[in-house]
Each structure stands twice: as C-alpha cells, then as structure tokens.
Amino acid sequence: MTMRVAIVGAGPAGLYAAGHLLQTPGLQCEVDLYERLPTPWGLVRAGVAPDHPEKKLIVDRLFQHTLARPELRFFGNVEVGRDVQPGELANWYGAVIHASGAAGDRSLGLAGEDLPGCWSAREFVAWYNGHPDQRGLPVDLSCERVVIVGNGNVALDLARLLTQPVEALEKTDIAGHALRALRASRVREVVLLGRRGPAQAAFNNPELEELGHLDGVEIAVDGWGEEGGVDWVTRRKLATLRELAARHVPRPRKRIEFRFFTSPLAIRGDGRVQRLELSGERGSLDAGLVLRAVGYRGTPILGLPFDAEAGVVPNTEGQVLPGVYVTGWIKRGPRGIIGSNKACAAETVGHLLREHAAGRLGRGALDAAAVKAELRRRQPELVDLGGWRTIDRAERLAGLKHGRPRIKMTGISQMMDCVHQGEAQAHDS
Ligand SMILES: Cc1cc2nc3c(=O)[nH]c(=O)nc-3n(C[C@H](O)[C@H](O)[C@H](O)COP(=O)(O)OP(=O)(O)OC[C@H]3O[C@@H](n4cnc5c(N)ncnc54)[C@H](O)[C@@H]3O)c2cc1C
Ligand SMILES: NC(=O)c1ccc[n+]([C@@H]2O[C@H](COP(=O)([O-])OP(=O)(O)OC[C@H]3O[C@@H](n4cnc5c(N)ncnc54)[C@H](OP(=O)(O)O)[C@@H]3O)[C@@H](O)[C@H]2O)c1
Known part of the structure; x- marks a missing residue:
C-alpha cells in the first residue's frame, strides 16, 4: 500500500525529510509538500546572506532534485492554519511532518523595543532578502551608527551587509529595495x-574571519575577559579577533566594534530609536537603528502541544502524536546550519517508518486527486511545481541581464502574475 505523507514547510528540514522518505528502498510513498509562499527553500532563500551565493547554489541543486521527484507534489501559496488546518491534514494523510521553522523571534523584554527603527534580525534579514512579508519594512539607513544586539552568525551577517561596499552586493540576489537603501x-x-x-x-x-576581507572596514574590540583554559576553536576565535583589531586600515570607510560584556537596558527615542542605555559603566550610545539578533523563535501549531519557553513542539525523536511529526527548527529550536537539518529529518523519518512498519499509521481519508481538488477549491492561486519553475526561470532571466544570479520577485501578486503569464504561454505554444 502506498503511504501518503504531508510535509508542511519547503525549507531545508521539509526537503531533507521528503528526500529521506523518497529514497527509502522498497517504500511506496507519495509526498505532498505544503508551503505558504509561492517559492520553496525557506531560509535558504530568505535567510542566507546574499553575499554567500555558493551555499545557495549547492543547496538549490540538491533540493531541485528532490522537488522534481514524480512522487512529490509541491503545493505552494498554501498556508497551513489559513487554507487548510493541521487537524485536516492529519485526517487526510497517513502521516504529517511539520517543518515550518521558526516564524517569530526572541525578544529582549526592554522598554522601547517596539519603537520604529528597532527591528528583529528576522524582520531585517527578510527585508533585504526580499521575503514578501517584510518588503514594506520602513528601514531608514540615514543614521551614522547601527547597534546589533547578539553575537551569533546572524549578527555577523548583518554587520557584513551594512559595512561592505555596495558594489559587492550589486552582483548578488539581494532585494532591489534593499540595494537602493544601501546605496x-x-x-x-x-x-x-x-x-x-x-x-x-x-x-x-x-x-568571523570573513570580516577581515571587508574592504576599508576597521575593526575594534572592547572587553577581552578571561582567556585561560579554552579549547582550540575558541583560541582560534580569540586569535582572529586580535588580528582583526590589530590590522591597520588606511582611511577606513566604516568601522565595526565588538563591545563585549555589555547589555542594553532600555531603548529610547522620540517616535523612533535614538539611543540605548547600556549596562554597568557603559552609559548610553546614540544609534538610529537597533537590530536584535538574539535568536529566532518557533510559534505554536494549532492542535499540537507547545513548549512556550523553548519555542518548540515537544516531541520524541520527532514524533508528537501518533501520525504527527516535526523536524527542523520547530523540532529542536532555532539553531544549526542547513546541513544539521539532514540528520534531524533522518531521525524523524526513521521514527515514522518504524510506526509504518508496525502498522500504526492510518491510511488517510482522501486520495491524491481529492486532496488536490479540495486545495484548488480553497486556494485557486495554488502554485505547483510548474508555477515555481516559471517564477524561478523569470527571476534568473531578469538577473542574467545584470550579471546577478536572479532578481527576486518580492510580492505575491507579482509572482502570481508571472505564473499566470507562464501558463498562458504554455497554452499558446
Ligand atoms: C539569517 C540566517 C542566515 C543563515 N545562514 C546560513 C548559512 O549561510 N549557512 C547555513 O548552513 N545555515 C544558515 N542558516 C541556518 C539555516 O537557514 C537553518 O538551519 C534552516 O533554514 C532551518 O530549516 P527549517 O526548514 O527548519 O526552517 P526554514 O528554513 O525557516 O523553513 C520553513 C519553511 O516553512 C514554511 N512555513 C512556515 N509556516 C508555514 C505554514 N503554516 N504553512 C506552510 N508553510 C509554512 C516557511 O515559509 C519556510 O519556507 C541561517 C539562518 C538564518 C536565520
Ligand atoms: N554562515 C552560517 O553558517 C550561518 C549564518 C547565520 C546563521 N547561522 C546559524 O543559524 C542559527 C541561528 O543563528 P543566530 O545568530 O540567530 O542565533 P545564535 O547562534 O543562538 O546566537 C544568538 C546570540 O544572541 C545572544 N542573546 C540571546 N539572548 C540575548 C539577550 N537576552 N541579550 C543579549 N544577547 C542575547 C546570544 O548570547 P548568549 O550566548 O549569551 O546566549 C548569542 O550571542 C545558528 O545555529 C547559526 O549558526 C549560520
């Protein structure tokens, strides 16, 4: 009997899970991949920095291969929770894997955090990467100083983006509105x-080492702390920081400062961000933009348990309820690189397959044709694999003329116009 599985979210976790299922020897399986955007790839499209094109290329190739499998159907522009409910999917399919990532962010819990000009890294990253949800974020880069709270890889992405020469970004897939603002x-x-x-x-x-390649950017470090008894990875990190701080940059264009052992106490401003009050002896710091890069955060899924502290759906090896699974950031929290989601998905799929082998998964109430008809009825603007390929082709073609990997469409209606034109052309030919 063919097992039918719904996967919610076409980011790395969802695609790795689909790949594992479809590569299982001897398993007859069909996968329906639900994605709220017309475009797949999750944070590979809307998170990974524009100046890291090689990562996007490798992952794009790998995931295109999975998406093209005949046993997989892509249901883009279908939001679970809006167009179809999680409980309905559990009824329609033998199993459901939620791979919806982390759609929210951790907050600092400070006064002034909601002032215009204080954005989460999630909002700012989505803005410069052309995610439709944040294309209208009113980013103002007319200030001299930006403060980034947090010391993770996302914080470094933001620092790099804000200080590198804009010419370097002109050959990337950064959103057009962000390019104009950065110019x-x-x-x-x-x-x-x-x-x-x-x-x-x-x-x-x-x-961290990448910061050393930024042209005309001076780097300063304030607050070294104790250095004894650390492992070699940390020793290398400290040595790199020391090298970066010791470099002489003639006539620097811009400056990055690492200020350690420092927390913001409040964000102040009259109608928008103007300064931060800092911990200890640090006093206050003027800034026109504050970016909170303190981590993303999962959000609840209707009908599933939720650990509000960790922002994850509690699970055992990915299983939440009989026939209902999680993988990726919604399973283990907002940490790990793209590849980390491969092993994570393998664990979830492994559990699912054991349940299947033990005959503990249901059959699902709807067959493949009935699911598609029902979805089309609810969301006439459903984007299938052909629709995504039309968008992909048009973006790449637009990029080709400007020496860029692609020029992203940032609005859903723009994407839908493109899909419909592609459909019309297909009918003409
Ligand atoms: C700013 C940033 C930069 C990063 N850069 C790198 C990097 O350079 N290299 C690296 O290896 N890792 C990087 N990472 C980490 C990597 O992106 C993550 O490990 C990975 O994307 C997590 O995968 P995921 O599938 O769990 O979540 P996501 O990638 O967020 O995918 C979740 C998908 O689910 C969809 N979705 C959400 N809710 C619904 C719903 N209700 N219905 C239907 N669909 C839904 C979303 O639209 C999205 O497409 C970065 C992370 C961030 C935040
Ligand atoms: N190039 C890449 O491979 C790449 C690029 C981007 C992201 N990623 C991955 O994506 C994941 C998410 O990255 P991330 O940077 O969002 O998260 P992260 O790695 O968890 O870093 C979060 C940072 O925020 C700080 N922080 C948390 N709460 C805070 C608070 N209340 N006040 C002040 N600081 C606070 C943390 O400090 P403490 O340590 O003190 O808690 C930490 O420095 C990571 O696994 C990362 O490696 C990878």
Whole structure:
C-alpha cells in the first residue's frame, strides 16, 4: 500500500525529510509538500546572506532534485492554519511532518523595543532578502551608527551587509529595495553588543574571519575577559579577533566594534530609536537603528502541544502524536546550519517508518486527486511545481541581464502574475 505523507514547510528540514522518505528502498510513498509562499527553500532563500551565493547554489541543486521527484507534489501559496488546518491534514494523510521553522523571534523584554527603527534580525534579514512579508519594512539607513544586539552568525551577517561596499552586493540576489537603501546608506559604524565575552561568542570562526576581507572596514574590540583554559576553536576565535583589531586600515570607510560584556537596558527615542542605555559603566550610545539578533523563535501549531519557553513542539525523536511529526527548527529550536537539518529529518523519518512498519499509521481519508481538488477549491492561486519553475526561470532571466544570479520577485501578486503569464504561454505554444 502506498503511504501518503504531508510535509508542511519547503525549507531545508521539509526537503531533507521528503528526500529521506523518497529514497527509502522498497517504500511506496507519495509526498505532498505544503508551503505558504509561492517559492520553496525557506531560509535558504530568505535567510542566507546574499553575499554567500555558493551555499545557495549547492543547496538549490540538491533540493531541485528532490522537488522534481514524480512522487512529490509541491503545493505552494498554501498556508497551513489559513487554507487548510493541521487537524485536516492529519485526517487526510497517513502521516504529517511539520517543518515550518521558526516564524517569530526572541525578544529582549526592554522598554522601547517596539519603537520604529528597532527591528528583529528576522524582520531585517527578510527585508533585504526580499521575503514578501517584510518588503514594506520602513528601514531608514540615514543614521551614522547601527547597534546589533547578539553575537551569533546572524549578527555577523548583518554587520557584513551594512559595512561592505555596495558594489559587492550589486552582483548578488539581494532585494532591489534593499540595494537602493544601501546605496543611499549613511551608516559609518556598526556596534555589536555581546552580553558575555569573546570566548563565549556564538559566531563561528569562518564567519568571523570573513570580516577581515571587508574592504576599508576597521575593526575594534572592547572587553577581552578571561582567556585561560579554552579549547582550540575558541583560541582560534580569540586569535582572529586580535588580528582583526590589530590590522591597520588606511582611511577606513566604516568601522565595526565588538563591545563585549555589555547589555542594553532600555531603548529610547522620540517616535523612533535614538539611543540605548547600556549596562554597568557603559552609559548610553546614540544609534538610529537597533537590530536584535538574539535568536529566532518557533510559534505554536494549532492542535499540537507547545513548549512556550523553548519555542518548540515537544516531541520524541520527532514524533508528537501518533501520525504527527516535526523536524527542523520547530523540532529542536532555532539553531544549526542547513546541513544539521539532514540528520534531524533522518531521525524523524526513521521514527515514522518504524510506526509504518508496525502498522500504526492510518491510511488517510482522501486520495491524491481529492486532496488536490479540495486545495484548488480553497486556494485557486495554488502554485505547483510548474508555477515555481516559471517564477524561478523569470527571476534568473531578469538577473542574467545584470550579471546577478536572479532578481527576486518580492510580492505575491507579482509572482502570481508571472505564473499566470507562464501558463498562458504554455497554452499558446
Ligand atoms: C539569517 C540566517 C542566515 C543563515 N545562514 C546560513 C548559512 O549561510 N549557512 C547555513 O548552513 N545555515 C544558515 N542558516 C541556518 C539555516 O537557514 C537553518 O538551519 C534552516 O533554514 C532551518 O530549516 P527549517 O526548514 O527548519 O526552517 P526554514 O528554513 O525557516 O523553513 C520553513 C519553511 O516553512 C514554511 N512555513 C512556515 N509556516 C508555514 C505554514 N503554516 N504553512 C506552510 N508553510 C509554512 C516557511 O515559509 C519556510 O519556507 C541561517 C539562518 C538564518 C536565520
Ligand atoms: N554562515 C552560517 O553558517 C550561518 C549564518 C547565520 C546563521 N547561522 C546559524 O543559524 C542559527 C541561528 O543563528 P543566530 O545568530 O540567530 O542565533 P545564535 O547562534 O543562538 O546566537 C544568538 C546570540 O544572541 C545572544 N542573546 C540571546 N539572548 C540575548 C539577550 N537576552 N541579550 C543579549 N544577547 C542575547 C546570544 O548570547 P548568549 O550566548 O549569551 O546566549 C548569542 O550571542 C545558528 O545555529 C547559526 O549558526 C549560520
């Protein structure tokens, strides 16, 4: 009997889970992949920095292969929770895997955090990567100083983006609105606040070393702390920081400062962000933009248990309820690189397959044709694999003319117009 599985979310976790299922020898399986956007790839499209194209290329190739499998159907522009409920999917399919990532962010719990000009990294990253949800974020780069709270890899992405020469971004897939804002940017200094010391910073060494390649950017470090008894990875991190701080940059264009052992106490401003009050002897710091890069956060899924503290759906090896599973950031929290989701998905799929072998998964109330008809009735603008390929082709073609990997469409209606034109052309030919 063919097992029918719904996967919610076409990010790395969802695609790795689909890949594992479809590559299981001897298993007859069909996968329906639900994605709230017309475009797949999750944070590979809307998170990974535009100046890291090689990562996107490798992952794009790998996932295109999975998406093209004949046993998989892509249901883009279908939001679970809006167009179809999680409980309905549990009824329609033998099993459901939720791979919806982390759609929210951790907050600092400070006064002034909701002032315009204080954005979460999630909002800012989605803005420069052309995610339809944040294309209208009113980002103002007319200030001289930006403060980033947090010392993770995302914080380094933001610092790099704000300080590198804009010409370097002109050949990337950064959103057009972000490129225009960065061309006009008056930002001269980016200060990264770390509540702990450099030895405890969450960023990785390769990402830190990359800052050394930024043209005309001076780097300063304030607050070294204790350095004894650390492992070699941390020793390398400290050595890199020391090298970066010791470099002489003639006539620097911009400056990045790591300010360790420093926390914001409040964000102040009259109608928008103007300054931060800092812990200890640090006093206050003027800033026109504050970015909270303190981590993403999962959000609840209707009908499933939720650990509000950790922002995850509690699970055992990925299983939440009989026939209902999680994988990726919604399963284990907002940490780990793209590849980490492969082993995570393998664990979830492994559990699912054991349940299947034991005959503990139901058959699902709807067959493949009935599901598609029902979805089309509820969401006439459903985007299938052909629709996504039309968008993909049009974006790449637009990019080709400008020496860019693609020019992203950032609006759902723009994407739908493109899909409909593609359909019309297909009918003409
Ligand atoms: C800013 C940033 C930069 C990063 N850069 C790198 C990097 O350079 N290299 C690296 O290896 N890792 C990087 N990572 C980590 C990597 O992106 C994550 O490990 C990975 O994307 C997590 O995968 P996921 O599938 O769990 O979540 P996501 O990638 O977020 O995918 C979840 C998907 O589910 C969809 N979805 C959500 N809710 C619904 C719903 N209700 N219905 C239907 N669909 C839904 C979303 O639209 C999304 O497509 C970065 C992370 C961030 C935040
Ligand atoms: N190039 C890449 O491979 C790449 C790029 C981007 C992201 N990623 C991955 O994506 C994941 C998410 O990255 P991330 O940077 O969002 O998260 P992260 O690695 O968890 O870093 C979060 C940072 O925020 C700090 N923080 C948390 N709460 C805070 C608070 N209340 N006040 C002050 N600081 C606070 C943390 O400090 P403490 O340590 O003190 O808690 C830490 O420095 C990571 O696994 C990362 O490696 C990878």
